[in-house]
Amino acid sequence: MIEGITVYDVLAVSTIIFFIGIFGFVTRKNLISLLISTELMLNAVALNFVIFNKFLYPGQIQGYVFSLFLIAVAAAEVALAIAIIISLYRMDNSVDADDMDTLKG
Amino acid sequence: MGDFTYTIWIFILPIAAFLITGLFGSKMPAKVSGWIGTASITVALMLALRTAYQYFIQVGFVEGHRPTVFAYKEVWMNFTETLTFDMGILIDPISVMMLVVVTFISFMVHVYSIGYMKGDKGYYRFFAFLSLFSVSMLGLVVATNIFQMYFFWELVGVSSYLLIGFYYDKPSAVAAAKKAFIVTRFADLGFLIGILLLSYHAGTFDFMTLVSEDGPLLAQSAPPVFMGLSIFGVALSLIFIGGAGKSAMFPLHIWLPDAMEGPTPVSALIHAATMVVAGVYLVARLFPAYHGVDGGVVLNLVAWTGAISSLFAAIIAMTQDDIKRVLAFSTMSQIGYMMLSLGVSGMEGHHGLGYMASMFHLFTHAMFKALLFLGAGSVIHAVHSNLMSDMGGLHKHMKITSWTFLIACLAISGIPIFSGFFSKDEILVAAFEHNKVLWAIEYIVAGITAFYMFRIYFGIFWGKRREYHHTPHESPMVMAIPLMILAALTMVVGWAIPFGNYVMPDRMAYHGHIEWSLAIPSVAIGALGIFVAYIFYFKETSLPEKVSSAFGQSYGWAKDKFYFDEIYQFFAHKMMFAGVAAPIAWFDRHVVDGFMNGVGWMTETFSYLLEGWQSGKVRQYGFSFVAGLLVILFAVLYLNGFIDFKG
Amino acid sequence: MDILSLLVVIPVITVLVLFFINDNQMVRIISALGIGIETILTLFIAKGFMAERAAGNSSEFLFTRDTVWFESLNIHYFVGIDGIALAMLLLTAIVLLAGIFISWNIEDLTKEFYVSLIILGTGVFGFFISLDLFTMFLFYEVAVIPMYLLIGIWGTGPKEYAAMKLTLMLMGASAVLLVSILGIYYYSGMTFNMQEIAQMEMPIHAQRFFFPLAFVGFGVLGALFPFHTWSPDGHASAPTAVSMLHAGVLMKLGTYGAFRVAMYLMPQAANEYSTFFMGLAAIGVIYGAFGAIRQTDLKYINAYSSVSHLGLIFFGMMALNKTAYTGAVLQMISHGLMTAVFFALIGMLYGRTHTRDVRKMGGLLKILPFIAVVYVIIGMASLGLPGLSGFVAEMNIFVGAFQNPDFIHRVFSVLAVSAIVVTAVYILRVVGMMLMGPVKNEAFYKLPKAVWYERVGALLVLLPVIAIGLAPMWLTTLIQESLGHIVEHLAAYGH
């Protein structure tokens, strides 16, 4: 590893990415950008696993294996989400998150 | 001591009569229920007379005083192991005397009613209630303990309610019945609380233990608890209030004039002879206790209530136009006499004169007052109106009623050889020896009594001849005979029965003699009263109007019974109804109910408040998700002490 | 299958049979039959109980039977009755049978009506025979829930509001009760068996916390003072048989429960709270009586009078001595019978005159003699006329209450006793306005006389009232025997 860079610095990066994802989910209007923010969060977490495995427990590979699975699942999820958003778009031809509030109360 | 078990039949017969006429009366022809009622009371009368004969004559004196015999005594219900509520028959001088009086007067009224009530639609119902009343009165009289007395006391109250409200389609009768029951019930509340206090402090209800020297009341001297009275004093005065209510004494008298709404025979039986004397009988029954506890201070209360009631009633009686109301107030006045006489009485020998006089007056008063009422009944029956102004000059048409009425008036005015003289005179003697002021009051009342009695006598039978659309005829024999019997008795009883020999507080024999020094003035004032009435009313004169206007406003007050009805009306309706019941109903509807509905309403509004939270926007869900999680996280961290907000 | 459980099984079988019957008349006959058998069985049990007691078997509960239900949680189906429970069973049987006769003319959804009524009866029977807190609580809720349907579907006036309010308040009370049962369970060594709990001394702090919950939990059903608001609306809107059963029997569930569970199991707390609850009950007595004076609707009058009489029962119980207890139990029976007849009569009157407003009715004594006479007798019984059951019960309570010389107790006792006057006022006001006086409405002359099933229903409940009133000895001894154990138990910890 590069000297001088401790686990906390890298961890800080991944946590920041995670909270950017959350912030994105809360503020953005467009459905696709919401999807992007969730993906951002998932990737930040994958990063976390790799960081912990690399820095704290170099001897084992559990972290890496986990992040691999995580990326695979995230992909599946995006595919499904896009499919549903498209079907929504086809019916309502708008992708704005706020006018999808017919179900409320 | 002789076997008195047959006395139970005095009760079984009227109860049987009540059940038969009550349940099957409507199915039988009307007359039959009349016969059944009269037959049962006749047999009861004979049995009562036999009891009196056997008790007073055969048993007589045992070791110098008359014994108390228990014909029956079983536990009816046990409150605790020691405190039991028993039913039984107690035979002692006053209870036997009362047995005779009640059965006799009831017999007379039964016979009279067969004539009076003929053709009335509720005929069987009347006789059923009469039997019920007789049973309850007899039960009250022979009670062995105070709770049994209360048991029958309430039954007497209810039967009087039923009888007063007999003509139930007349709203005034219904109101009168309700008023009678509620006022007496209010007084019974005092009676009941008195009993309950006794139940704890004296530990027993039995009369014999209550009045015995070594009993709980008289043996130890209890500390003063309330207004100088010991707990027993308080209990006894509360019990007296119960008696005063039933005997229509001063503050609780308002129901008696209205009770005249009932049929006249009912007034004769209940509001002349039996029910109204229940209070006097109660005080007589507990007389040793009243005399012993707190040095007899409660007796002063009894005496003064009697005095005030008699004066108050006598004044009002002078002004009334309805003859039955005059007789009602006269009854109240005479009972005031009896209460006073009990109040001034002592225990031993001559001092017991008041007690004996009161009982004797009760005995004689029952006779002549019943006669007066029945006489008034036959007059009303003939003239179909209660008001004296509609009557006059009836002497020619109704000879028997007129003469019997005259005899009764003479008796009540205390004219010698008539029974009233003997009993009232002894009361005046007892009062004179005890308290001059009381004697003076009673002396004046004696005069007023004579005046108002002869006022209605002359008003009904003499005075101006009125033209009657159909000439009034003498009442049929079945109504006239009781009048004659009662009249005969009123003349004979006074001197024939040496009452002192039979009824005394210490149950020893006492041979009183007429105290002429007091008798003459009382006869004089009686005669004066009669004379004034003669002037006023024998011939049609304007003298009564002039005198009453002379009295001016006070006459009006007396005529309206000193507005006591209105005061009670105000107290009952305004205070109790509007003053207490309405706020409670409002409180219940709004505050208590309001609180329950409020809880429901609050949850409803709270849920509408939260509606916005479920906005349907995914972004807001995401925000709530994360924000919620962070709040929980910080709370948990703070709880576990990982972080504190003190910076 | 022991006799007592039969009491629960027979109604259940009746309900199951009813499911397969559709003809209304057949439904009525079957339910009358079922409950008739039930009444006979209750009488048979009573006879057996008396014989057992006569034979000297003085154990606290008879016909006891204990089968394990949830073994790990120590929950047993434990049944048994003592004198009081037996008296309550008799009351329930009579009132239920009378109710079935009175509601003979229900046409709309008759089968559902009788099914719900009998389920309610099952719950009540089960409650009185069970000695295990869990089974008692289960039967208690089974008895409350059918009320919603009974009032909601066949009721009158604001029936939906009244049904919902009644059910919610009673279920809320049972919820509070659940908490106290759990508390009792855990603080007395994990057992629901009442006899064991009574022997076990619960820690005093637990008792102080759970006693009010249990007492109020049951008190709400017994219309204890501040929690009585469901009773006027509920009864006014309920159909006759339902208000008969509810006021007559279900409210006794409340008082019996408060007595059996709250006071018997937590004596120290019962003693500590006794003055407070006695005051509450005394206020309730006066409050109910005054409330009744203002009302013009017959059912409201009777509902408020029930609040007053129930207050008297709580008052009697909280006086904590044997006489007052006997009085309270007697009052439960006598009030049960009286209210049942009252509501039956109101039902009959309403069926004919289609109004319950006292001011509109008048002079009915001439037109409907049977109903009027029974009404007067029951009116007299409820104001405590000697010779009827009301007097016997009230006198026991008042004498019992006066056994405690403490000043506050005396004030409350005088307050409660003074209610006899107020009761007389509103009873006579109704009798005067409704039965006596001139006939206000000409149409009333043509009203039909009482029909056979109405007479049977009314007399069925009227005769016991007179019987208890005239000869109370047999009932008081029965009750006092079973009270002996409880009062000693209470006195041991009491003042």
Added chain:
Amino acid sequence: MNNYLLMRDEFVLLGIILLLLVAEIMLIGKNRKAVVGIATGLFIVHTLVGFLPLAEGTMFGGSFRTNHLLHNMKSIMNVGVVILLLQTWTWAREEWSHKGRVTEFYFLIFSTLLGMYYMISSGDFLMFFLGLELASLPVAGLVAYDLMKMRSAEAGVKFILMAGVSSAVSLFGISMIYGISGSLYFSEIAQNFHLSGLGALGLLFFMSGLAFKISLVPFHFWTPDVYEGAPVPVTSYLSVISKAAAVFALAIVLFLIGREFVSVWKPAIYWMAVLTMTVGNLFALRQKNMKRFLAFSSVAQAGFILLGILSYDQMGMTSVVYFSAIYIFSNLATFGVVQVISLKTGREQMDDYNGLYRTNPKLALVMLLGLFSLAGIPPVAGFFGKFFLFMAAAAHGYYWLVIIGVINVTISLYYYLLVVRAMFLRKSDTPIESFQAEIPVKIGLALAVVGILFLGLYSPFYDFILNLTTNI
């Protein structure tokens, strides 16, 4: 060394899924209506097979573990799904006749069920994560099943996005736990996962993922919209099976790794229970749409389940499993009726149910029993379930929580009675006309009613669960 027989249930289910795929291909063109019968029949076989006893043990080095409790949890869920499939018989038939595709429905249902199996019997976070995702993603497909309806698509989007966020947050928690304890296996984590601030954060973040699926309050916002939007069978499936699985998973995982963090997650669950019960009830009061009404009712019921988890001992676990089983049956009864009615008449508002008893009494009775069981009224099973939950909570002295719970029971009784009022008390001039449901649907409803009536009174059921939970 890996005894593959341990994964018997999973393999049988996987077999059914593959068979369905093959059947899909084989039956193109021919009448694929038979698929409905085949799928249901196959699943019934699977359930029966599932009842056979299974040995206890672990596989893949502890990453998959099964014992009697887990095994029986799965068979409880199987029974739930069987009843559900029976009830959706007519819906599936119509789905096929209108849109010509029904196998996807069964395919998705079974795969989510498989995911739940893995989630429950997972021994490490990887298996757990895979199970969780496998249980969530196909559900999004199910929710958005009605391609024609806008609502279904909107619900689908909401679900998939929220599921994404929750799994991300949950994984963040898992990564922290991994960071501290250095291993993903629960057994190893249990040794070196000691109370620390970051540990608390990790655990809570992880729990939020499960809280999302059980729809506890701060995380429940998706539930009403998704329940209303999705087709009724899916709603029923979600509220019954997926919630039960998530509850089981939460209970088991907390047992395995939550030992030392008791002072962290107990207060969290305590306040979440209070919030869930209260907010669930408050929202349910106002609902007019039946599906939304039952959604909030299920949210409130989840609050009661937490009482059991809170007591964190054998009795607590038993009461949770017992209550969940009874909850499944009561919900299937109510949802079954809603499903049949909305399918036949398309009416889902509460006022449409006015006078239901007069037109079709049997349906109304089933609904009545289901509602009474949810409300916890004796003699139906719900009463026993609720009572034992309260007993478990009271055993640990949570009297104030029991009081709040008890108040909420009363509030819940109010809105359950609103439905009873509509059905029995109210009359309406356009009631739901009386109709006869198909045989399988009737059987489904009958099974649910039998479960409600006898599970409570029949005490050996409770004892059976009790000795299951001896070793978790």
